[in-house]
Amino acid sequence: MNLDFTDDQEALRGAVREFFDKESPPEVVRAAEPLGFDAALWRKVVELGLPAIAVPEDRGGGGAGFVELAIAAEFLGRSLAPVPLIEAAVATTLLTSVPGEATPAADAVAGELLATVALHPVTGDVARLVPAGAVADLVVVLRGEELLAVRGPGGPAGAAGAVPNLGAMPVADRRLDTGEVTVLAKGAQAVAAHRRAVRHWELLTGAALLGIASRALELGIDYVLDRRAFGVPIAGFQTVQHRLADNSTAIEGTRLLAYKAAWAHDAGLPSAGTLATMSLLFASETAFKTASDSLHFHGGYGYTLEYDVQLYFRRAKAWPLVAGDRRVAYARLPHRLFDATEA
Amino acid sequence: MNLDFTDDQEALRGAVREFFDKESPPEVVRAAEPLGFDAALWRKVVELGLPAIAVPEDRGGGGAGFVELAIAAEFLGRSLAPVPLIEAAVATTLLTSVPGEATPAADAVAGELLATVALHPVTGDVARLVPAGAVADLVVVLRGEELLAVRGPGGPAGAAGAVPNLGAMPVADRRLDTGEVTVLAKGAQAVAAHRRAVRHWELLTGAALLGIASRALELGIDYVLDRRAFGVPIAGFQTVQHRLADNSTAIEGTRLLAYKAAWAHDAGLPSAGTLATMSLLFASETAFKTASDSLHFHGGYGYTLEYDVQLYFRRAKAWPLVAGDRRVAYARLPHRLFDATEA
Amino acid sequence: MDFWESDDLAEHREAARAWVEANVRPEWVDEQRRSGCHQTMELHALLARDGILAAGWPPQYGGGDVDPGFAAAVFDECARLGLHFDGWATTVMVLHTVQHVGTEAQKRQYIPAALRGELLIALGYSEPDSGSDVAAAKTTAVRDGAEWVVNGQKMFTSTAQVCSHVFVLARTAPDAPKHKGLSLFLVPTDAPGFEVQPIHTLGGQVTNATFYTGVRVPDTALIGEADQGWSVMRVALVYERGVSSPTSVERTVADDLAAWAREARRPDGTAVLDDPLVAERIGRIAVEEEVSRLLGRWMNWNAAKGGVPGPEGSMRKLFWSEAGQRHFSEALDILGAEGLLAPEAPGAPAGGMFEHDFRNAVVTTIYGGASEVLRDIIAERHLGLPRSRPSL
């Protein structure tokens, strides 16, 4: 066991953190609302090679792993960066994992094509509420037992009809009948590839929520140290302290679980998929509780759009909920954990 | 609307409270463990006419209603009195509501026969974990579409094989094949009568939990006002105060809901059954949370058997759980509330 | 003991609906949402015209003949449509205060004008540096002959953009202890030196910061005695805890969720409500909403009896707001991705109201007594525990 990051990972953490701090301050996040996409920032993220950082070097990627992707996702979450890095990384990994030359994998790796994945299997002609669907060139969709790549209609930047939502996410419905459709895989292989992609999305969204929670806690702490009520700093009230202490504890647990899930993926463990789901679940609870409390401690100011904490509060609730009701995922866990029916 | 008790009800509250305070102090409660039955106290309760207080006068009862029974149940809960008043009242009400001379209703009303009800329908020959089953002369059981009165084997005082349990309740399995069985009702009438009895049990157990919660809160408040830590009374810590304030608020809500359910029963409202279930559910949450917190505020002493708060903690958890997992009841509520499929 | 609910509303429901049908324009709901101002002056004028504002007030102060039950039913019907009356709600609080502590001249000056719809009053308690700790107000009022000169800034002066007055808490004895040097003034919003600046909120409401620069008001603007503002304000607070959500509005999250879940379908075609994981949460919400309602009834019952207000207002506000926040959060969880869709999104469930109400709910545990303040009050005044913080 070694819970320290490697020197390379520490260097990446520093670099990614600095990048997002500089390039995605709150003004950039606010300016990108309600769509939740900043094209200029996205170009910079692509130039850094982040979306393909976990793609093997011989496929043109960075040759790193999901621990490195999770690091990028954590700091994306911390700064609420309005770029679909998680979706692009998941889709790029999926495209490069599917055999055959017909795939647009190379374009995705090169950053010339923005791809995403519909999280839920589709029955009709519409993939509903696809994350990054409003800005993606290509959507990977599981329909029946076919894994499809759907291009168009329309390019990035909301042409596909962004749906206004709580989390300022570029989600959109994508039609399968008016786009250009390629079959990537069929049968059990298709289903398994899609499931893997969903697990990757869970893993990275869990890491992003870790970043959201960490920053929301800091905003809360900064505010209560600064503001006074009844003659003392708000930070001096025991009920405030104890909620912050609980949230801080949960955040450390979230961190351990997020990176354990990423490590398990890179180590090829059979438990990796289940750990990804568990990480997303716990990170969701932690991020929402932390952001809610920090917002509440802001008093009336927490309710104003002026303070940044509301940006975190809305996303803490919204980002994971795109994948659906948590309780359903909890209810599936015992079978996955103890019967090993599905990782 | 009139949320005050009538003068008669206030007089009853005073009398019942005084009775249980005097006759069921903690020493009596402790002495009756683990069976949870004090035969001498039971005789006094019967002499007061409490089990039949809601039976019509022309059937030999007290002619009052379920508000009065709920008052008795509240103070029974407050003192943790080791007597099966709730079960006996429910069974007596059921026996007197079933037509025909074959029923042992008169004996139950006169207090010469201790009756109870098996809360869950029975499929085989055993009614499992019947409340008061270890001390009752007669158990009313729903098997299929038959409502049965099962006498014996054995008399009161544990002969039927009390099962040691968390709440010091005289629960026991009762066999149908070795007892004397009478059919009280059949078909829809039987099912409806049993369901009504279960609702009555829920209503009165909710009231008993109100008493448990109220007293557990007092024990917690008394302790934190008395004990000091870090140079101040424990009562001065904000986190302690706030949990007590939340519990106190929930107790007032529990009180309103318990008596609304009892009033709705007496007023013959169709919502009475649903309100009884709702009252039990909310009272269960409140009593357990209140007793847990009060126990926790006792520090290490809360863990010792010496302090009374553990008596309340155990019963707050155990008494309602005899009826089964709360979540199942919550999940049935929407249909009962909004589709009016069953009150 | 009985829990029969007043039949007043039922009795007047039909007439109220007719009044609403004849007078209320549905686009006002959208307008309130668009503007973020939870007070529609056009509607207010009609309510005044037909004596609905004046219902139940004593005739000597402008009260009229309209049945208070009918008036309540009209407000209730409007609220069902989604209309808010936040400016009127605060006005009523202040009018009650004037009635309790004002001079006869003040009662005759302010109450009839308000009931005629000519006067609308926002609350000016909070300041940039004092939220829950209202008594820390720094705004000053200095006597100058027969006038007072007000200087300072107020925060969260909701509906001030359409109000004629702000009820301003100001420090009049700067050297007195914190709670002993405060006074309350009715400051006209057309007075020179008064300014208003919008503050946009998470729930879409637009509240305000209001600025007071050498604003001069006559002595008659002082409500209650000078330096007695803290006790004057607490008269109004009793009403505020009741107003924070109209108890007459019986629309509930459990109802709305059940209605949605009965129609919505899982991919396998079954109704969402048949999923025990959904039904269980709706059931739990229904129980807690019933408790909220009962605590509200208890508060109203005690208020109607007219005795000393007990803990019921604080308890009800605490339980209602904390439970409501949980319920809206759970509602979004139940709805899943669809729950995130804003009212502007086509096809959002219940027109996006769950998403909107979720955002709006965060402020309910702050305004009208933050949950922490309410718990302190319950602990100290109801449970007799020692004071746990410097001052209340």
Added chain:
Amino acid sequence: MDFWESDDLAEHREAARAWVEANVRPEWVDEQRRSGCHQTMELHALLARDGILAAGWPPQYGGGDVDPGFAAAVFDECARLGLHFDGWATTVMVLHTVQHVGTEAQKRQYIPAALRGELLIALGYSEPDSGSDVAAAKTTAVRDGAEWVVNGQKMFTSTAQVCSHVFVLARTAPDAPKHKGLSLFLVPTDAPGFEVQPIHTLGGQVTNATFYTGVRVPDTALIGEADQGWSVMRVALVYERGVSSPTSVERTVADDLAAWAREARRPDGTAVLDDPLVAERIGRIAVEEEVSRLLGRWMNWNAAKGGVPGPEGSMRKLFWSEAGQRHFSEALDILGAEGLLAPEAPGAPAGGMFEHDFRNAVVTTIYGGASEVLRDIIAERHLGLPRSRPSL
């Protein structure tokens, strides 16, 4: 970065099982439950005989050749059977303290004897009037020549009924500030003036009150410097937070519940685990148990690195104990009426262990640092918030 768990246990599992098979008598489990004493001296003697107690300690203090991995695996296998070693756990904490702050003579006096099984040490921190506020201890120790005279009373001196010593926190400088006048002594339980009285608990454990009436101990019983007891004690506290539940034991509530729910049947014949309302809670418990485990690993990892202890011990103890209490409460709910059956009840699910562990769990948020104290520590030391109470 890697999360591989140590293979030590797996490597030694087989040998450990063989040892347990050859030496452990299953009736000891019942005996611990019956007597309420969570320390079996017969087993302790065997562990000493085979060098298992001495594993990993330096040879100069009596350490032996037995592989620490094998020793850990033996404790783990015993714990799986349901055996507790509370007396040895506190002894190890004190031995570490002696190793850190004791004189060379003390190390040679106490450590080898303890590793031979001849010495077992209970903790004497809490008093009737001081629980979480340990530093408020009133027990005194007064120097008298080369001896100290101890007078006072301790509460919750668990396993003292079988221990050879109590590690007593006593006030040696009555006029010094609260935290500056304390010292720690190893008081033999066979000293004249020592008495022990059983205290029965909700979890079935029998802990003790211990009384000290003019108990005389030599100067060598003083561990660490006089009046420095507070910092000496905090050395031990670091270990206590780790010991409070052995991280090596991987038996979980989620596993046990799932195992039960897979076999148990609803009246309609379906497995209880197929009920989403049950599976959802077990899933949630599994996630929180994984977090508890990871916080434990993090604590051990930091301890192994040997740096300054951070918040990880407090965080792990806080999360583990609070989550565990919730889990046992939910376990009973899931089991319904059956969950209430005590270990003595025939046919109780899992032999009544859920009911027993539910009762036992209430103390976990008190001992070894009450949750409130841990939150204070995390808030102050980790988050840098101001002290919210008089003193720590």
